[in-house]
Amino acid sequence: MYTLKVEVNSVKEVFDVLPKRLVHWINSIDEREIQKIEEIRIRHSQALELDVNGRVMYLPGKGSQQGVRDEEMQYILNQLSNYSLYTLDEELKRGYITIKGGHRVGLAGKVVTDQGRVKGIRAVSSFNIRIAKQTLGVADRYVPRLIQAGKWKSTLLIGAPKTGKTTFLRDIARIISEGFPSERLPAKKVGIVDERSEIAGSLKGVPQHTFGPRVDVLDACPKAEGMMMMIRSMSPDVLVVDEIGRKEDTEAIVEAMNAGVRVIASVHGDDWHDVRRRPALEPLWEGNVFERFVEFAPHSKPGTIAAIRRPRDVTQAVSK
Known part of the structure; x- marks a missing residue:
């Protein structure tokens, strides 16, 4: 007799680090689709991009003028770092941060180097939240x-x-x-x-x-x-x-x-x-x-x- 397959992680665990407007966009789609989200890509001035079980979805829509705002990018960064980016220096050298639930947040932007070695990322322009599903x-x-x-x-x-x-x-x-x-x-x-x-x-x-x-x-x-x-x-x-x-x-x-x-x-x-x-x-x-x-x-x-x-x-x- 085998154990019932049970998923113990949820995409909603990442909502604590997202601005309310982005959470509202995600909640606007079908609940079954929400649970199939594998990645949430957030880019400055662009629509929210979701990877839903291999299918790409844009919110509020591809080409929409309602892109992610500067203050929303800053809000996410503040939530990830608890308002102190320097506490994440080691994580930023690797290019990602792990948050509650085991979800990983990748970052892209201006890379700071010292003698050819990466010291961290500043002026973040993109986030990629990979949903951990155990x-x-x-x-x-x-x-x-x-x-x-x-x-x-x-x-x-x-x-x-x-x-x-x-x-x-x-x-x-x-x-x-x-x-x-x-x-x-x-x-x-x-x-x-x-x-x-x-x-x-x-x-x-x-x-x-x-x-x-x-x-x-x-x-x-x-x-x-x-x-x-x-x-x-x-x-x-x-x-x-x-x-x-x-x-x-x-x-x-x-x-x-x-x-x-x-x-x-x-x-x-x-x-x-x-x-x-x-x-x-x-x-x-x-x-x-x-x-x-x-x-x-x-x-x-x-x-x-x-x-x-x-x-x-x-x-x-x-x-x-």
Whole structure:
């Protein structure tokens, strides 16, 4: 029996940072459409742009003279920074701010640099609010295929952007930390290295998404360094990381495996053929580091899994 899929985040959680006029525009559309909003793009003097389940919508209408005003841009910036932009210097260097609920606000505008390095963003001209939607239970049905003899298998999630990898990764972290009684899996210690604040959506170090009681998060920390920090300081049973791809990531994963830690990670790619060709990831194939490969179907509903493979499936296909 599997958990009912439940969305625990809402677009209305972002209304606290928006001017009343923009909130009124959004509330003017159908409630079912509101709950499908994935991004809210706010540009100075332009109409509000919504990404509604992949469909673009403009409010109050494309080409409308009622664009977002200067004072409304300033209002959003004040709400995000609590009227002190300098308190967000570190976040602005990364180009985004995480707000309550785990939603991420990207910013664009005048970039300030020092000796070629980004110091922050001033004179903000655009905001992009990405709605964080955690869906509980999306990974439940696949748990039996990701374990063996009562133990979690190191797993690589493969998929193109917006195919549901991070949502699945987040749910797996929750399941591991809570335990899974139907498969007699006890709760395990989970270390999440969240370089881009997308898995846990932490605000001031506190995860905004729902996890079990045995989760520790390193927020805004580079993956390779973070994995080693977690192993040294928090002794996780399972490490969870998003979007690997650098040589340093590969080396850290191999080190984690040698330390007896399981790894659940994701990577951009159309399928394992695509990922298999990347030189930086070659050590992962040579050492059969991952024991399961979950491929997400492109051009389908997010969360659609095309295949779950084992190392022998990949090895046999390569040798043909």
